[in-house]
Each structure stands twice: as structure tokens, then as C-alpha cells.
Amino acid sequence: xxxxxxxxxxxxxxxxxxxxxxxxxxxxxxxxxxxxxxxxxxxxxxxxxxxxxxxxxxxxxxxxxxxxxxxxxxxxxxxxxxxxxxxxxx
Amino acid sequence: xxxxxxxxxxxxxxxxxxxxxxxxxxxxxxxxxxxxxxxxxxxxxxxxxxxxxxxxxxxxxxxxxxxxxxxxxxxxxxxxxxxxxxxxxx
DNA sequence: TCGTTATTTAGGCAATCATCGAAATATTGT
DNA sequence: ACAATATTTCGATGATTGCCTAAATAACGA
Numbered sequence: 001x002x003x004x005x006x007x008x009x010x011x012x013x014x015x016x017x018x019x020x021x022x023x024x025x026x027x028x029x030x031x032x033x034x035x036x037x038x039x040x041x042x043x044x045x046x047x048x049x050x051x052x053x054x055x056x057x058x059x060x061x062x063x064x065x066x067x068x069x070x071x072x073x074x075x076x077x078x079x080x081x082x083x084x085x086x087x088x089x090x
Numbered sequence: 091x092x093x094x095x096x097x098x099x100x101x102x103x104x105x106x107x108x109x110x111x112x113x114x115x116x117x118x119x120x121x122x123x124x125x126x127x128x129x130x131x132x133x134x135x136x137x138x139x140x141x142x143x144x145x146x147x148x149x150x151x152x153x154x155x156x157x158x159x160x161x162x163x164x165x166x167x168x169x170x171x172x173x174x175x176x177x178x179x180x
Numbered sequence: 181t182c183g184t185t186a187t188t189t190a191g192g193c194a195a196t197c198a199t200c201g202a203a204a205t206a207t208t209g210t
Numbered sequence: 211a212c213a214a215t216a217t218t219t220c221g222a223t224g225a226t227t228g229c230c231t232a233a234a235t236a237a238c239g240a
Contacts, residue, residue: 002101009099011092017172040199061207061216072173079169082107083162130229132188151186151237
């Protein structure tokens with residue numbers, strides 16, 4: 001879970017998650033939304049992947065990134081445990 | 091909000107928040123729960139304070155730290171926006 | 181005012197992070 | 211086999227982080 005919180009600590013990585021929330025995208029498509037160099041972005045992808053927040057699938061020469069909702073929800077639950085919300089309230 | 095996510099990225103800082111969730115505590119009381127040096131802990135306090143996650147109040151020679159629930163809830167809302175939960179679901 | 185307690189600030193150091201350009205790898209089409 | 215495209219890995223660099231010890235600050239009581 002620590003890796004998840006560390007992954008969320010960078011604004012670019014949070015923006016990536018936000019984009020993937022709408023739909024899965026290739027690395028190149030994601031890159032169009034940022035001005036930083038591709039190798040830098042690729043590093044961010046790796047952090048998100050290691051945290052389990054995204055999964056990848058190769059499609060020909062492109063690699064599709066998609067959000068891993070189950071880990072996102074686990075993270076949300078962990079955050080709720082911190083914030084004090086019971087998380088089970090009707 | 092970026093400062094909040096950065097503050098949450100360190101396990102010691104998350105543990106501090108967890109402790110403060112139960113009750114407000116002085117810096118010294120908090121320090122009893124950790125093995126790291128007090129100046130190091132003091133640095134973590136500063137990060138949490140700058141993020142708005144905690145507030146302080148001096149009581150004589152001790153300084154009381156307490157959780158700032160409103161910021162915690164804002165952070166939770168921001169997280170929900172990422173995780174895709176609508177946050178208003180019954 | 182002096183000594184004690186609580187906490188923070190200062191200074192230094194090693195490790196990690198974010199970034200880049202260049203090079204490597206993988207896949208597809210010709 | 212080669213060229214083109216998509217993406218990652220490598221290697222370097224400057225900035226930031228986390229940690230420590232020592233010193234400074236703040237408040238109190240004798």
C-alpha cells in the first residue's frame with residue numbers, strides 16, 4: 001500500500017490516472033497530454049504499474065495502459081481508514 | 091492538494107495521522123510511538139502542517155497536534171475523484 | 181535568573197527522485 | 211532483411227528527501 005501512496009504523490013501520475021479513468025490509452029496517446037519527455041513519462045508508468053494501479057497489454061507496437069480499479073478501490077479504503085470515515089455507512 | 095498527497099506518501103506521516111485520529115497529542119506523546127529521532131519527527135510534523143492536515147496549539151511548554159478533519163475530507167474527496175467513486179452514492 | 185523540559189532549527193550527508201537525450205528493443209509492413 | 215514506429219532502458223545530472231547530532235528557542239518553576 002505504501003507504493004500506492006508514493007505513486008499518488010506526483011501530479012503527473014495522478015493526471016495519468018485521471019485520463020485512464022475515462023478510457024484505456026496507449027503510452028503515446030497519454031504522452032500527447034503532457035509536455036514532458038517520453039522517457040520521463042515511461043518512468044511514471046513504471047511507478048504506477050509497480051504500485052498495481054495500472055495494467056498493460058501489448059497490441060502490436062503499442063502498449064495499452066488501463067486503470068486497475070480493484071487496487072484503486074483498495075487505496076480508497078486505506079485512505080478512508082486514515083480519514084476516519086467508516087466506509088460502510090449506508 | 092498536491093502538498094496533501096505528498097504528505098501522505100510517507101508511512102510515518104500516515105501513522106501520525108492515524109494516531110491523531112483517536113485523539114490530539116503533544117509532539118512528545120507522538121514521539122513515543124516511533125523510534126526515529128525527534129528532530130526527524132518534527133520535520134514530518136511540519137510537512138503535515140504545511141499540507142493543512144494538522145493544526146497546532148501551544149499549551150505551556152508542550153505543543154498539541156490535532157487532526158484537521160476538513161482537509162482530510164477534502165483529500166478524500168479528491169481521491170474519490172481519481173478512484174471514480176461518485177462520492178454521493180447512497 | 182537559572183535550570184529543566186519540550187520542541188524546533190541548523191547543518192551536513194547519503195539516498196532517492198525527476199528529468200533529459202541517446203541508444204536499445206519490439207513489432208509490423210515492404 | 212530493412213525501415214519505420216512505439217516504447218523502454220541506460221546513463222548522467224541537479225533537486226529533493228529523510229535522517230542524524232548539535233545547537234537554539236520557548237515556557238515554566240524554584
